[in-house]
Amino acid sequence: xxxxxxxxxxxxxxxxxxxxxxxxxxxxxxxxxxxxxxxxxxxxxxxxxxxxxxxxxxxxxxxxxxxxxxxxxxxxxxxxxxxxxxxxxxxxxxxxxxxxxxxxxxxxxxxxxxxxxxxxxxxxxxxxxxxxxxxxxxxxxxxxxxxxxxxxxxxxxxxxxxxxxxxxxxxxxxxxxxxxxxxxxxxxxxxxxxxxxxxxxxxxxxxxxxxxxxxxxxxxxxxxxxxxxxxxxxxxxxxxxxxxxxxxxxxxxxxxxxxxxxxxxxxxxxxxxxxxxxxxxxxxxxxxxxxxxxxxxxxxxxxxxxxxxxxxxxxxxxxxxx
Amino acid sequence: xxxxxxxxxxxxxxxxxxxxxxxxxxxxxxxxxxxxxxxxxxxxxxxxxxxxxxxxxxxxxxxxxxxxxxxxxxxxxxxxxxxxxxxxxxxxxxxxxxxxxxxxxxxxxxxxxxxxxxxxxxxxxxxxxxxxxxxxxxxxxxxxxxxxxxxxxxxxxxxxxxxxxxxxxxxxxxxxxxxxxxxxxxxxxxxxxxxxxxxxxxxxxxxxxxxxxxxxxxxxxxxxxxxxxxxxxxxxxxxxxxxxxxxxxxxxxxxxxxxxxxxxxxxxxxxxxxxxxxxxxxxxxxxxxxxxxxxxxxxxxxxxxxxxxxxxxxxxxxxxxxxxxxxxxxxxxxxxxxxxxxxxxxxxxxxxxxxxxxxxxxxxxxxxxxxxxxxxxxxxxxxxxxxxxxxxxxxxxxxxxxxxxxxxxxxxxxxxxxxxxxxxxxxxxxxxxxxxxxxxxxxxxxxxxxxxxxxxxxxxxxxxxxxxxxxxxxxxxxxxxxxxxxxxxxxxxxxxx
Numbered sequence: 076x077x078x079x080x081x082x083x084x085x086x087x088x089x090x091x092x093x094x095x096x097x098x099x100x101x102x103x104x105x106x107x108x109x110x111x112x113x114x115x116x117x118x119x120x121x122x123x124x125x126x127x128x129x130x131x132x133x134x135x136x137x138x139x140x141x142x143x144x145x146x147x148x149x150x151x152x153x154x155x156x157x158x159x160x161x162x163x164x165x166x167x168x169x170x171x172x173x174x175x176x177x178x179x180x181x182x183x184x185x186x187x188x189x190x191x192x193x194x195x196x197x198x199x200x201x202x203x204x205x206x207x208x209x210x211x212x213x214x215x216x217x218x219x220x221x222x223x224x225x226x227x228x229x230x231x232x233x234x235x236x237x238x239x240x241x242x243x244x245x246x247x248x249x250x251x252x253x254x255x256x257x258x259x260x261x262x263x264x265x266x267x268x269x270x271x272x273x274x275x276x277x278x279x280x281x282x283x284x285x286x287x288x289x290x291x292x293x294x295x296x297x298x299x300x301x302x303x304x305x306x307x308x309x310x311x312x313x314x315x316x317x318x319x320x321x322x323x324x325x326x327x328x329x330x331x332x333x334x335x336x337x338x339x340x341x342x343x344x345x346x347x348x349x350x351x352x353x354x355x356x357x358x359x360x361x362x363x364x365x366x367x368x369x370x371x372x373x374x375x376x377x378x379x380x381x382x383x384x385x386x387x388x389x390x391x392x393x394x395x396x397x
Numbered sequence: 398x399x400x401x402x403x404x405x406x407x408x409x410x411x412x413x414x415x416x417x418x419x420x421x422x423x424x425x426x427x428x429x430x431x432x433x434x435x436x437x438x439x440x441x442x443x444x445x446x447x448x449x450x451x452x453x454x455x456x457x458x459x460x461x462x463x464x465x466x467x468x469x470x471x472x473x474x475x476x477x478x479x480x481x482x483x484x485x486x487x488x489x490x491x492x493x494x495x496x497x498x499x500x501x502x503x504x505x506x507x508x509x510x511x512x513x514x515x516x517x518x519x520x521x522x523x524x525x526x527x528x529x530x531x532x533x534x535x536x537x538x539x540x541x542x543x544x545x546x547x548x549x550x551x552x553x554x555x556x557x558x559x560x561x562x563x564x565x566x567x568x569x570x571x572x573x574x575x576x577x578x579x580x581x582x583x584x585x586x587x588x589x590x591x592x593x594x595x596x597x598x599x600x601x602x603x604x605x606x607x608x609x610x611x612x613x614x615x616x617x618x619x620x621x622x623x624x625x626x627x628x629x630x631x632x633x634x635x636x637x638x639x640x641x642x643x644x645x646x647x648x649x650x651x652x653x654x655x656x657x658x659x660x661x662x663x664x665x666x667x668x669x670x671x672x673x674x675x676x677x678x679x680x681x682x683x684x685x686x687x688x689x690x691x692x693x694x695x696x697x698x699x700x701x702x703x704x705x706x707x708x709x710x711x712x713x714x715x716x717x718x719x720x721x722x723x724x725x726x727x728x729x730x731x732x733x734x735x736x737x738x739x740x741x742x743x744x745x746x747x748x749x750x751x752x753x754x755x756x757x758x759x760x761x762x763x764x765x766x767x768x769x770x771x772x773x774x775x776x777x778x779x780x781x782x783x784x785x786x787x788x789x790x791x792x793x794x795x796x797x798x799x800x801x802x803x804x805x806x807x808x809x810x811x812x813x814x815x816x817x818x819x820x821x822x823x824x825x826x827x828x829x830x831x832x833x834x835x836x837x838x839x840x841x842x843x844x845x846x847x848x849x850x851x852x853x854x855x856x857x858x859x860x861x862x863x864x865x866x867x868x869x870x871x872x873x874x875x876x877x878x879x880x881x882x883x884x885x886x887x888x889x890x891x892x893x894x
Contacts (some may be wrong), residue, residue, distance in 0.1 A: 076654075076658060076672055076673050076674075077654060077660045077670060077671060077672055077673075078660075078671050078672065078673055079657065079660055079671075080654070081673045170636075173462065173636055173638045174635075175645075175648075175655075176462070176642075176645035176646075176649060177631075177645045177648035177649035177653075177655045178655075181461075181649070184461075184462065185460055185461055185462075186458055188461070188462045189460045190458060192460065233673065237673075297692070331672065337675070338674055338675065339673070339675070340673075345604070387673050388673075389671065396413075
């Protein structure tokens, strides 16, 4: 496929996932701020940090503003200067899809275009003002619908593989960042159940849609390290780092098979394969300190994305073809 | 059958515009005979229902992203092409005449291009035509003696037709380079079917959905490679082009890749696509970029758009371009005046379709007439399109006419003039009041040509001037469109292709 088109596919996948992650984190934090006995700053500052916007947010609104849930939400939802706000990410996803309309299926395009048009309309402002939960849910459902339609209405060949690759690497990075931001809370191995910390742990699980899968694995016993290990290492949980990286590796292998020495992508494949193997070799017992582990995963996924750009998407002159 | 008026009809009280032909209604306010049965369900629909359906139609077009970009806006703002739900109908009899006329015309124009880039027989016969052609902006002398792959030059033609008060279809303009609009024909049809299913079913309309399949066949038919090994692509300038929606639409519906110039490169006079698996050979390009921007090596060194070396590959016969290079010399507005002569010269036939009488200012006696009658003429610059660079004499001010007269005298070759035509009207929903009002329409049918000959899509783009009294139907100037329903002949089967 055309390298430029692959680039749009990859970024469409990343933005779709980013919209979903941001909407889910806002949704869950809104919930947490109501029923856990946490200060507003403890609730909302992590939202800003996970999105990578700590400096920009502080510069614009001051450090104290992180305690203002409404301000954080409007910054993460509407701010046109914030490159990861929901409206910006939705527009970016839609721009990428619009550049490759002949590649994404009509159903996917329509769903995404409708989400974009709605996000720009008074109806969206209205729903945000009057029913915040419904607002986040509308966005998440549209993304879920896109994801389902991608699988059910597109050929399962290179374009979808690049799209999935972007989506899965964004997901791996996001899950790792969530764990990282909360590593203090997750490192405490309290024997007794503390209401506050259990609340935080559960909300971390919810922000990755992982509460019910976690409960099935642990029969209701919640501890910080178990939550961290689950989000990083559980091979069968679709939002765990390990699962996302293994799936991304599989997608890359179908784009660029291991033996195909004449095709570009050798370094990317080696690096993603190494991360996959390393994650597979970890167990909750041998696991590194949570902070080190999460930092390593975040920097490796970022590095792999750069490698993909160089080798497969035609960035920086060294294009996909020689 | 009794001639009953329709007191409760959607069309009752329709204020016909005097002195014009209405596409759907007779002067007395009755539906035209061939449309009575087909439009009966629509006529008995209430205006409220039409308003509701119109809203649904616009919503559907917006959600599908059936939009065009506005050039004046650097951010690439998208607008939907305004759509009127009330269809424009063409009877089987009228369309069969149009179809035969278009086939004849496109065939003659193709032979004319072969001749211009070959022996130049017709130019030897007519010195004025010779001057016009050899001096035309779009004439490319470097192509002389070069036969395009498959021998086809006008793979896709969009011929603009208008209807005067006499009800006769006339050719207004030929578009033989990169005619656009066919995606709206197909999208409008989808919307009609979705919003007016019962009305549509009753009317027995020729389908248009097979256009992309036909176009894809045409592209393969001119390939320098074997049919099944052919790799054809659609070439677009990119998402900020005003017709980008159409480019992606055609690529998607043909199952071809949509490429931008930077995705292609030429090596050893062959064209390749940059892919994630290395270079891939390309044989046919359906290009939606003008000649001048195709290859900076051959045309404009300053162009960032082109594919360097493409013309060399074309000259070697290694790549087919649809449409061929150099076609602009045949759809030049001055050369238009000579098409009936071409039909007689190449085919030894009389033209089937009428056209609009045209004064060619390069001709002295025409220039004198034009200068003295600007108040009743429409003057067009030969090398501008989209309704730009023209003077509407009857509505222009004296100062505007004087200014234009000086432009004409300075460079007569660049101008032609025509009597202003009372374009036919079609009942159109006024978006403010919801009432049906007469608005002027034209019709752009599409003609595909393979080595086997031309084929006319039974349908076309009906563009409508949404401003009361306006004659300008171009989308860039506030025009809208309607679905065009070409009715099947009375005796043809329901599954007629």
